[in-house]
Amino acid sequence: MDPDQSQETRDFSRPPEHLLNQSLSLAMDYTWDKMQLEEHWRDEALCNVTITTEQVFLFQCLGKTPIPDAELYKRYILSEQKEDGSWPIATKCHGDISTSCEAYLALKILGLSPSCQEMTKARQFILKAGGVAKARILTRISFARFGLFHWDAAPHLPAELILLPPSLKFNIYRLSSQARSTLIPLLVITHHRPVYALPNGRSADNDFIDELWVDPTGKMTSHYSRSSLFSPREIDPTELLFSGLDTALSYLGGLRRFPLRKKALRYCIQWILNNLEPPGDCPGISPPVHNNILALLLEGFSQNSPMVKLGMEAIERFTHQDETGKRLQSCVSPVWDTALMTRAICDSGWNKHDARLEKSHYNNFGPGVDDSVVVLLSMLHQNSSNIESDTVARAAMWICGMQNSDGGWGAFSNNYNQWLNKTPLKALRHSSTADLTGHVLEAFGMVLNIASRKSSEDLGSRLAQTKVLGAIVTASQRAVRYLAQEQEGFGPWYGCWGASYLYATSAAVSGLAWFADGDNWVKEMIASAVSWIKEVQNLDGGWGEGLESCNDQQMAGRGPSTPSHTAWAIMCLLEELDPDDASIRAGINHLLAEQQDVSLKREGASWEELNYAGTDSLGSLYLRSQVSSHYFPIMALGRYKKAMLCTYSN
Incomplete structure (x- = not known):
């Protein structure tokens, strides 16, 4: 339990049926109110300020001064500053050195005086944390573009990486599709090593933020930690190898005069152009678009060229403006949100054949295992006859082909390569995760269950073939x-796309439950997880988990209750326990009590979630979405209602 929570006790009474029905009815009113263009759902994906600071940096690189909407960007960045002067990677987290450095530079570019109170407090935090020399790799690259870091203080990224064949252990296709979208334009940028002007002018050794250096004369600080490389107790051969390669590349001038460099740069630009969505963005994410624009300009495109203008228009579509100012979203997720909302609607007891649920959505260039699985689940939940669709068979076979060698699944690519953690590219890796593997197991379990109830004649699709x-x-x-290998000794699983143990444990149990009949091994895994879920329930009846659990196992399942964490826990317990179990009743009562009117149109009700419960990259980028804290509670309430009806009708 969270030691800081209020002493409100759990309500173990059975939730009145009329309150349950009323809650679901209000939630459904809100659901249809939030539907966009009468065809899909999506909401703003809130993240930290670095996505917005990169927008400010891009405008500065392009010479667009004064920066458009400067006051709105400034207002938003300041609204996210903590009392100690820092900026966190997510709300309620401690201040982060890299995020704070980027926010400071953006505000100074936007015209905020270094002597003002906000900048003074920010500067004090940064210096106390070790100064800008402690910033992460991507921050160093961003700052090197303005001469604030020497380019040699950032990793050497030879463009020839794009020429390495897929047969080699190290090539760009060992990274996720999102990672490739981030890396490839960086290969072009780090080749050219541009230095753009700041408000104080253009200089390869710019002193614009020298006040953030503990020692401004030491700007050649290595991005590798010498203590971790050469400490006898912590030495790692793989990390040492990549440090040596980086040093060698430095002596060789980064291979910028290598005979294949022109070919490699041409391949990079062609890859960028081939992988842009028709509207000009990367598949659903905004950060790579900034670097795409710079890469194209460095390779001879003009700011008036169609592809550059298209990219600028795409970036603007990711922006969001309200009373706190203007900010940039890191991603949009209409496929994910629509699929999960569809499933929630089906769980709620709503008419599954509602015409509004019949519309489909697609993702052209960047199909992900996560999106594909939730779409598969929503299709089968909406209508089990969809199993006869050729789409289901093709999706299932594709997902099978994306399985990693360890038996799990990652979000975007088959890239089980733990050694990537030892390289400067470790933030770009997506390996197998228990949460996504659980989702796949749930989908596959449902497919096999439906197929077992149909004869091969009924299955008039490729799914009927033995191969599938x-x-x-x-x-x-x-x-x-x-x-089984990934389960922690105390019961749960560690996840990636939801923070962290509660999400992964719910997903894993929901998948394993389809394979538990007659398998004591699987039953023991589920029982252990359920026991842990019950142990960490909060006194208010809900569940919560802070982002600290991503790095501290002792914080697993501990934190103030949130709608999402509570829903995940309830759905997990419903797979194993009688729906009238005291813990489940307390959780349902908590969701009923926390529902509130958060609709701008005052149509229906939902659940407000201020904590960040989602993540796109553990340790660097966390997300919060109002729509996700809506559909997960609906799922939990709907499944509870169905389980109660089934139990007591029998």
Whole structure:
């Protein structure tokens, strides 16, 4: 339990049916109110200020001064500053050195005086934390573009990486699709090593933020930690190897005069152009678009060229403006949000054949395992006859093909490469995760269950072929073994796309439950997880988990209750326990009590979530979305209602 929570006790009474129905009815009113263009759902994905600071940096690089909407950007960045002068990677987290350095530079570019109170407090925090020399790799690269870091203080990223064949252990296709979108334009930028002007002019050794250096004469600080490389107790051969390669590349001038460099740069630009969505952005994410624009300009495109203008227009579509100012979203997720909202609607007891649920959505260039799985689940929940669709068979086979060698799944690519953690590119890696593997198992379990109730004649699709179902069975067996290996000794699983243990544990149990019949091994895994879930329930009946659990196992399942964490816990318990279990009743009562009118149109009600419960990259980028804290509670309430009806009608 969270030691700081209020002493409100759990309500173990059975929730009145009329309150449950009323809650779901209000939630559904809000659901349809939030539907966009009568075809999909999506909401702003709130993240930290670095996404917005990169927008400010781009305008400065392009010479667009005064920067458009400068006061709005300034107002937003200041609104996120903590009392100690820092900026965190997520709300309620401690201040982060890299985020704070980027915010400070952006505010100074936007015209805020270094002597004002906000900048003074920010500067004091940064210096106390070790100064700008402690900033992360991507921050160093951003600052090097203005001469605030020497380019040699950032990793050497030879453009020839794009020429390495997929057969080699190290190539760009060992990274996720999002990572490739980030890395490839950086290969072009780090080749050219541009230095753009700041308000004080253009200089390769610019003193614009020298006040953030503990020692401004030491700007050649290495991005590798010498203590971690050469301490006898912590030495790592792989990290040492990449440090040596980086040093060698430095002596060789980063291979910028290598005969294949022109070809490599041409390949990079072609890759960027080929992988842009028609509106000009990368698949659903904004950060790479900034670097795409700079890469194109450095390779001869003009600011008036169609592709550059398209990129600028795409970036603007990611912006959001309200009373706190103007900010940039890191991503949009209409496929994910629409699929999960569809599933919530089906769980709520709403008419599954509502015409508004019949519309489909697609993702052209960047299909992800996570999106594909939730779409598959929503299709099967909406109508089990969809199993006869060729789409289901093709999606299932594709997902099988994306399974990693360890038996799990990552979000974007088959890239189980732990050694990438030892490189400067470690933030760009997406390996297998228990939460996504659990989602896949749930989808595959549902497919096999529906298929078992139909004859091969009824299954008039490719799914009826032994090859497809056989592949699903084999992949599922490997996934169960993966989850067995990944389960923590005290019961839960560690996740990635929701923070952190509660989300992954709910997903893993929901998947394993389809394979528990007659398998005591799987039953023991589920029982251990359920026992842990009950142990960490808060006194108010809900569940919560802070982002500290991402780095501290002792914080697993501990934190103030949130709608999302409570819903995940309830859905997990419903897989194993009688719906009239005291813990489940207390959780349902907590969700009913926390529902409130948060609709601008005052139509319906939802759940407000101020904590960040989602993540796009553990340790660097966390997300918060109002729509996700809406559909997960609906799922929990709907499944509870169905379970109660089934239990007591029997």
